[in-house]
Amino acid sequence: MARALALMAVLASAAAGCGKEDAAAPPGDGKMGGPITAGGKVKLAYVTNGIDPFWNVAAAGAKAGAKEFNAEVEVLMPKDLPDQKRMIEGLLARGIDGIAISPIDAKNQVGFIDEAAGQTHVITHDSDAPASKRRCFVGMDNYNAGRAAGKLVKETLPDGGKIMIFVGRLEQLNAQQRRQGVIDEVLDRPAQSADALKADPPTGELTGGKYVIVSTRTDGFDYAKAKANAEDAMVATPDLACMVGLFAYNAPMCLEAIKGAGKTGKIKVVSFDEQDATLQGIKDGAVHGTVSQQPYQYGRHSVRILAGLARKDASVLPPKGFLEIEIRVVKKDNVDAFWEELKKLRQ
Amino acid sequence: MKKTWGVLGILLFVIALTAILNPRFLGDKNLLTTLRWSSLYAIISIGAAFVIITGGVDLSIGSVVGLSGTLLALLLEKGTPVGLAIAIVLVLSAAIGFAHGLLVTKMRLQPFIVTLCGLLIYRGVARVITDDQSQGFGNSYPRLHALVEPVGILGAAIPVPFLIMAAIAIAASIFLNRTVWGRYLFALGRNEQAARYSGINTHAISIMAYVVCALLSGWGGILMALDVNSIQPAQFGNFYELYAIAAAVLGGCSLRGGEGSILGVVIGSAVMRVLYNAINILGIPNTWEFVIIGLVLLGGVVTDELVRRWAARRRAAREAEEPLLKG
Numbered sequence: 001m002a003r004a005l006a007l008m009a010v011l012a013s014a015a016a017g018c019g020k021e022d023a024a025a026p027p028g029d030g031k032m033g034g035p036i037t038a039g040g041k042v043k044l045a046y047v048t049n050g051i052d053p054f055w056n057v058a059a060a061g062a063k064a065g066a067k068e069f070n071a072e073v074e075v076l077m078p079k080d081l082p083d084q085k086r087m088i089e090g091l092l093a094r095g096i097d098g099i100a101i102s103p104i105d106a107k108n109q110v111g112f113i114d115e116a117a118g119q120t121h122v123i124t125h126d127s128d129a130p131a132s133k134r135r136c137f138v139g140m141d142n143y144n145a146g147r148a149a150g151k152l153v154k155e156t157l158p159d160g161g162k163i164m165i166f167v168g169r170l171e172q173l174n175a176q177q178r179r180q181g182v183i184d185e186v187l188d189r190p191a192q193s194a195d196a197l198k199a200d201p202p203t204g205e206l207t208g209g210k211y212v213i214v215s216t217r218t219d220g221f222d223y224a225k226a227k228a229n230a231e232d233a234m235v236a237t238p239d240l241a242c243m244v245g246l247f248a249y250n251a252p253m254c255l256e257a258i259k260g261a262g263k264t265g266k267i268k269v270v271s272f273d274e275q276d277a278t279l280q281g282i283k284d285g286a287v288h289g290t291v292s293q294q295p296y297q298y299g300r301h302s303v304r305i306l307a308g309l310a311r312k313d314a315s316v317l318p319p320k321g322f323l324e325i326e327i328r329v330v331k332k333d334n335v336d337a338f339w340e341e342l343k344k345l346r347q
Numbered sequence: 348m349k350k351t352w353g354v355l356g357i358l359l360f361v362i363a364l365t366a367i368l369n370p371r372f373l374g375d376k377n378l379l380t381t382l383r384w385s386s387l388y389a390i391i392s393i394g395a396a397f398v399i400i401t402g403g404v405d406l407s408i409g410s411v412v413g414l415s416g417t418l419l420a421l422l423l424e425k426g427t428p429v430g431l432a433i434a435i436v437l438v439l440s441a442a443i444g445f446a447h448g449l450l451v452t453k454m455r456l457q458p459f460i461v462t463l464c465g466l467l468i469y470r471g472v473a474r475v476i477t478d479d480q481s482q483g484f485g486n487s488y489p490r491l492h493a494l495v496e497p498v499g500i501l502g503a504a505i506p507v508p509f510l511i512m513a514a515i516a517i518a519a520s521i522f523l524n525r526t527v528w529g530r531y532l533f534a535l536g537r538n539e540q541a542a543r544y545s546g547i548n549t550h551a552i553s554i555m556a557y558v559v560c561a562l563l564s565g566w567g568g569i570l571m572a573l574d575v576n577s578i579q580p581a582q583f584g585n586f587y588e589l590y591a592i593a594a595a596v597l598g599g600c601s602l603r604g605g606e607g608s609i610l611g612v613v614i615g616s617a618v619m620r621v622l623y624n625a626i627n628i629l630g631i632p633n634t635w636e637f638v639i640i641g642l643v644l645l646g647g648v649v650t651d652e653l654v655r656r657w658a659a660r661r662r663a664a665r666e667a668e669e670p671l672l673k674g
Contacts (some may be wrong), residue, residue, distance in 0.1 A: 051479050051581045079581050203632050219635045221582050223575045225623075225633075228384060232627030236369065236376040249481075249577065256576050260378060260496075275486070278575065307551060 003252070009092070022037045032099075042097040042310040046302055047087060049102040049127060049172065052228045054273050056250045061299025061344050064075075068300070069307035071140050072099075075299075081105060081343055085112060085223055093117050096308030102126040102140070103211065106173040121309040125302045126295075126313075127174040128322075130195060135309060135319040138301045140173015140293045142174040142191065149291045153186050153242055156268040158286035160210020161241025164233045165252040168221045172200060178269045178272065179216060179244050186211045214240070223253055230257035234267070240266040252277035274342060289331040295306045296345050297325045300323065301341075350599030350651060351611040357568075357597070358618050366627040379497060381508060381624050385534050386512035387495075387571050389616035392510075392598070393519050394563030395591035396612045397556040400523075402536045402604025403451060403458035405557065407443070407465030408591050410463055410473070411564035412584030415440055416572030417473040420482035428445025429491055433569060434492055443469065448554030466588070483577040495574040495657050499668040511611070512659050515563065520609040532556060536604030558623055592639070597647050620645070 046062040048055040066073040074091075081104045091099060103109045105284035106129040113132040116122050120134060128137040155165060161310030165182060167175050167285040180199050186194060187208025192198060200206055206213040214237050221227035230253055230264075234240055246253030258267050264286050269341070271278045271290035281287030284286035301323055308316030330338045365372045398405045415436045422432035443465065449499055450461045484492070493510070523529035534542040535549045543549045572578050577601040598615030600607035621638050627635065 035525075053481050056480065072562055103444075135498055150427065151357065186546060190630075203630055215630055220633075221579075222585065223579060223583065224384075224571060225579055228380070228623065229627055229633070231380045232377070235371050235374060236628045247580075252577055253575070260380070275577075277483070281608060 001032060016049070036079065040070060040311075042307050042311070043074075043095075044098045044303060044306045045073050045074045045088075045091045045096055045097060045100070046299060047084060048075070048077045048083065048108040049092075049099045049104045049167075050163055051079065052248050053275055057274075057288055057342065057345055058295035058299040061296035061301075062303050063299070064296075065300040065303030065307075069304050071303055071307045071310075073303055078104075083301075084313075088112070092116060092187035095121050097310035098122070100125045100302035100306060101134070103129040103130075103132075103173070105171055107131070119288070121306055123305055123309075124304060126293075128174055129173075136305060136317050136327065138298055138305065138318075139174075140321045140325050142177035143181040145272070145289050145293065146178035146183075147185040147191070148181075148327055149178070149272065150182045150185025151245060152270045152289045152291070152331075153182065153244060153268075156270065160212075162212045162214050162237055162239055163242045164214045164237065164240060165216040165244045165246060166226065166229060166233075166254060167216060167218055167246040168226075168250070170216065170218055175221055175246055182244055182246075183213055186213060219250075219253075223249060224315050226250055227257050230249050230259065234261050236259075242270060244270045246272055246322060248273035248275050248278075251275070251281065251287060251290070255281050258286070261290070269298045272343060274338070279330070279342075281337055282330060282332055287330055292328045292330055294325050294328060295304075301325065316340050349654070350622055351608050351614065353513065353651055353654070354598050354611055354647065355616060357643065358614050358621065361618065361621050361625060361643070364622070365628060368488060369628050375438055375504070377624070377628070379504060381620055382509050383497075383506035383574070384624070385613075385620040386506060386508040387567060387615040388576065388587075388620055389512045389613045390508075390515060390570065391564050392591040392594035392612050392616045393586060393609060394560035394567070396600050396609065397519070397532070397559045397590070398458070399592070399595050399600040399602060400532055400536045400604060400607045401553050401556045402539070402602075403553070403556070404462065404589050404592065404602070405447065405465075405560045405564075406459065406462040407447070407469060408560070408564045409584040409587035409589075410466045410469035411440055411443060412562055412568035412587050413578075413580060413582075414469040414473040414572060415494050415565040415568030416578045416583050417454070417482055417580045419569050419572055420484060420578055421477060423484065423488065424482070429488065436569060437562060437565055438569075440561045443565075444558035444561025445554060448550075448557035449560065451516070451557065452550040452553045470581070470585075473583075474537040477580045479580060481577060481579050484573065486575075488573075492573055492576075495570055500645070508574070511570070515662045516609050516613050519559075521606075521610060526556070528552065533605055536606070538605075565653040589615075590619055592645055619646075 026161040055077055061074055062073050086102055099116060100123050102125055110129055110132045113122060113129050113134055121137050124134045125138040136161040165179055170176060176199055177197060180197050183200055183206060187206060202216040209217050217229040219229055230243060245254055251269050252275050254269050258264055269287045271287055274290060277328045278287055278290050304318045304344045385630060395408060419432055419436050420493060422435060447461050447465060450456045451458050455595050494507055497506050505550055510602060529546045531552050531645060534547060535596060594615035595612050598611030622667055626636055626639060
């Protein structure tokens with residue numbers, strides 16, 4: 001009996017898979033469908049680009065979305081690019097109704113993302129791969145977020161000064177866009193289109209008006225290196241006035257280095273995201289402000305869109321394939337309320 | 348000893364070159380941070396040297412660093428008293444080393460495989476017990492943090508990790524050069540069979556070396572975790588075994604075993620850190636790091652080999668001449 005039921009289920013899902021193509025089906029060979037589980041629950045995956053507290057908040061959003069939109073969501077946090085590829089291959093092999101990916105290397109993962117998009121519904125979140133066949137992108141405009149951080153730099157350094165930028169890796173599109181946004185804003189350059197970004201080289205001073213951007217240091221996600229980079233920056237540039245951390249952990253590591261050098265408050269810090277150390281730094285006055293991306297909404301909306309696509313509802317897709325999640329700028333006046341809210345989301 | 352002079356030469360060369368290109372390299376602040384980083388890496392490198400002297404290798408150092416830092420933060424968060432938490436981490440590290448030693452000696456497995464599995468297992472455990480969540484100490488435990496901060500001695504600020512490292516290095520040096528077990532360790536590394544046939548308990552000595560290595564990795568992990576103050580279980584300590592092994596080899600340890608000096612290893616670790624520091628101070632893109640460190644390491648090893656051959660040829664020539672002179 002059980003076997004007969006299972007057979008019927010298989011036939012039913014096969015029939016669903018062979019159903020007529022509609023707007024929601026991704027371009028491909030039409031071998032869609034697959035493992036939509038009993039009760040209409042769709043099986044989705046939310047793949048990050050690394051492991052970070054930032055992603056825990058996004059995961060909380062994805063889980064909340066799972067409840068809201070009747071889905072089963074698996075959150076996967078890869079260590080690096082090969083790990084990410086392996087995880088996605090595993091998902092495709094097992095069968096999945098939709099995947100949200102944060103590409104680590106937007107340009108070179110296009111082929112792989114397209115391959116995945118031929119087998120299931122694929123969207124990108126946090127960092128986009130615009131050249132791929134992903135259905136849409138959920139995230140912020142990283143270039144504009146960079147410009148918002150640049151405004152924070154100008155606020156905290158009204159008389160100008162030397163600035164250094166710290167980041168885990170520069171090959172990620174969001175890192176490049178954020179960095180260029182910071183540079184263009186601080187140096188009072190006109191806005192660029194994020195799609196055809198003209199990026200400055202990582203070393204070599206960039207000067208504009210009162211501001212000098214000394215260089216950009218990368219640490220490959222090694223926290224010890226991130227701290228050493230900030231320490232060495234203070235030595236190489238004794239009159240350094242401001243450090244900008246592009247990834248969530250960079251500002252906390254800058255703070256550690258600044259504390260060790262006894263320069264707390266003297267060297268200003270501008271951050272991205274919302275690690276506890278950053279928020280504490282804002283409360284204490286050691287960090288001027290941070291640009292938060294609302295990762296919770298990344299998770300929730302990714303699941304909403306994928307669940308819709310899996311149910312063949314194309315109306316969930318945002319116009320122009322980009323669902324912009326607004327950034328939030330957190331400073332001393334709103335840090336308490338922001339932190340309270342965040343603590344609730346993390347639970 | 349000659350090798351120690353060689354690595355000291357490399358260190359002085361890199362320091363001089365960087366100082367000429369940017370004199371700020373020699374400022375107090377920079378010396379303080381470089382001394383601190385060098386000491387932290389030297390602690391794990393001394394451990395690596397013990398195993399390398401036996402002719403073995405320990406690839407799990409970075410993972411033990413990661414696990415111990417993660418575990419310390421986790422235990423403290425759960426309210427474990429500081430002393431007990433440190434004791435648990437160190438006992439666990441020693442147990443890891445003991446297991447490596449047993450597998451290498453009694454089971455006769457290759458150290459490469461045993462510690463490679465260790466590398467995977469301990470990294471995995473660190474990720475599992477924390478569910479991949481970042482750990483940290485925040486602003487708590489000021490007394491514990493004093494372990495990685497500078498302390499004033501005779502008017503000069505000295506990083507505490509340097510004092511800890513110096514104590515470990517002196518103890519290790521005395522152990523290797525002035526005790527019978529140290530001589531056994533070298534004997535075992537040069538020729539295990541000969542050592543065993545001459546009545547040395549080679550198994551016990553080998554196990555001891557793995558325990559020392561894992562213990563120092565664990566202790567180094569604790570200090571590094573306190574220093575960085577934020578630990579990501581999947582990343583913290585990644586590749587540090589390679590830094591440790593490179594420092595040990597640069598400092599004169601032979602991977603064939605039976606050779607090595609602690610002073611050399613300490614200087615070797617300093618070379619690695621000074622190079623990284625120089626890259627930052629001189630504003631060279633960080634992407635050059637591995638290229639530069641790799642080239643310096645290779646240069647050191649090649650020079651060492653050439654000097655050795657030249658010395659051997661001279662010795663041979665002298666020995667060939669001597670009978671003639673006498674006659």
